[in-house]
Amino acid sequence: MMAKTLIILFFATLVLGMPVVFTMGVASTVAILVDGALNPLLIPQRLFGGINSFPLMAVPFFILASELMTACGLTAALLRFANDLVGHIRGGLGHVNVLVSMLFAGISGSALADAAGPSAIVMRMMRNAGYEPNYAGALSAATATIGPIIPPSILMVIYAISDNRVTVAGLFMAGIVPGLLMGLALAAANHYVSVKKGYRGREKRASGSEVTRSALAAGPAMLMPLIILGGILGGVFTPTEAGAVATAYALLLGLAMRTLNGSKLYTVLVRASVTTSSVLLIVAMASVFGWLLTYLQIPQSLAALISGATTDRLTVLFLLAGFALVCGLFIDTLPALIILTPVLGPIALQFGIDPLQFAMMLVLNLTIGMITPPVGPVLFVIATVGRLKIEGLSRAVLPLLAAEILVLLLVILVPDISTALPRFFGFSN
Known part of the structure; x- marks a missing residue:
């Protein structure tokens, strides 16, 4: 009942x-x-229990660090560096879009933050340069999904809380190669579209001195992910403490550059508080729902159903991926992650699938769902910012969606893509 x-x-x-x-x-x-x-009374207990977690404290810290870095004006520095580096290549601004999202991913860990920030800026630059508006918007939406893959990633912090078989540090390591592959796949798709549509790069290639100057200007922003990962790998601080370090670094940077004043800091704190509240509300509600699913033994029933259909590990992984992909079409990313992790995770473990490989498969699936209707939150952000119709965006995103699904297939077929790096650094089970 x-x-x-x-x-x-x-x-x-x-x-x-x-x-x-x-x-x-x-x-x-x-x-x-x-x-x-x-x-x-179990309801309020589970609501509180869902957010009463030390690792979860990393989420508000990373959100605040991202807001501070944007307020410091370092997003513009990243754009200049990316444009100087790859802007001259065929479809140059499209490649700038991909590269700046990869760089910004090391700061924000959020697809929505990327979509509303640097991706939206590059989208306007692409439109002014003659790119078709729907394609500019679609590429901006697709590149924004790199944010939750390359560390630090808010989704991975939440995942580690939902599954005690993996650690935040292990997930951060597992996301590096898939994130880079996602960037390369989108760059290849952009090159294909650019050749087909006749999109060109900037007329004059940036000189070595120009690239050096823009790299130095963007250096403080690019240093943040190195500080985070270096500190975690070196055992200097935990991933949660890394969030606090990132926030302190961003705050000190803003004060040193004199780009933060009282008014800006107030706005940053309000924006970060609202975003954090939304995330924690989702985590709390999903923890009640996920616990009930486990209490009612729905994961066990689903595992028995799959066991009756096949015992092949790869087939099971494809079945889980297909199920997650369908869920991602209709359920927003964060609640879907919290719901599906305790449901599908035990099934993956039962069939001998590496927890890190399964984690990356699930995170990739759900981030792909961020650019697929009918939910597709990143598509809706881009449509709102760019004043575009969702129908046109959905058609233009198809070749980019194919590139992302190709990366997902590689993660499923080649476990080492997501497990080799964590294993090398000692974070694998």
Whole structure:
């Protein structure tokens, strides 16, 4: 009875257009109250328990660090450096879009922050240079999805909280190669479209001195991911403490450059607080919903169903990937991650799939879902910022979506893509 009530209410409220964070809360609360087998006090206990976590403290720190770095004006420095480095190549501004997203990913860890910030700026530059508006928007949306893959990644911090078989540091290491492959795949797709559409690069290649000057200007921003990863790998601080270090570094940088004043700092704190509150609300609601799914043994039932269909490890991984991809089409990324991790993770473990490989498969799946309708939050951000129709964006994103799915297939077929680096640094199970 409880399981039926939970599942039916969840999908019914989702279809009615209720935000997914509230669909989880309503479905969980009503299921517990109607069945009567569990004490309703479990709801506030699980809500608090879901966010009462030391590793989770990294999330507000990384969000605040990202806001501070943007307020310091370092986004513009990254853009100049990327343009000087690759702007002369065929489809140059498209390659700038890819490169700046890869660089910004080491600061923000968020696809939405990238889409609303540097990707939106490059999109306007591309349109002014003669790129078709829908393609400029689609590429900006696709490149923004690199944000949750290259460390530091907010999604990976949340994942590590949901699955105790992996660590934040291990996930950060696991995301480096897939993130680089994602960038290369999107650059290749942009080259193909640029040749087909006749998009060219900047007329004059930047001189060595110009590249050096722009690299030095962007250096403080590019130093942040090195500080974070270097400190974690060197055992100087934990990933959670790394978030605090990143925030302190960004704050000191802003004060030293005199780009932060009282008014800007207030705005940054408000924006970071609102974003953090949204994330923590989703985590709290999803923790109740995910716990109920586990209590009702839905993962075990799903595992038994898959076991009855096949025992081949690779086939199981493809089935899990397909299921996650479908979920990513209809459920927003963060709640989908928290819901699916305790459901699909034990199944992957049962069939001998490496936890880090499964984690990267799931994170990649759900980030791809950020640029696929009907939910596609990154597409909607770009459509709003660029004043574009979602239909046109959805068509233009198809070749870029194919490139990202190719990377997903490589992660599924070649485990070492996501496990070799963590194993080398001693973060693999």
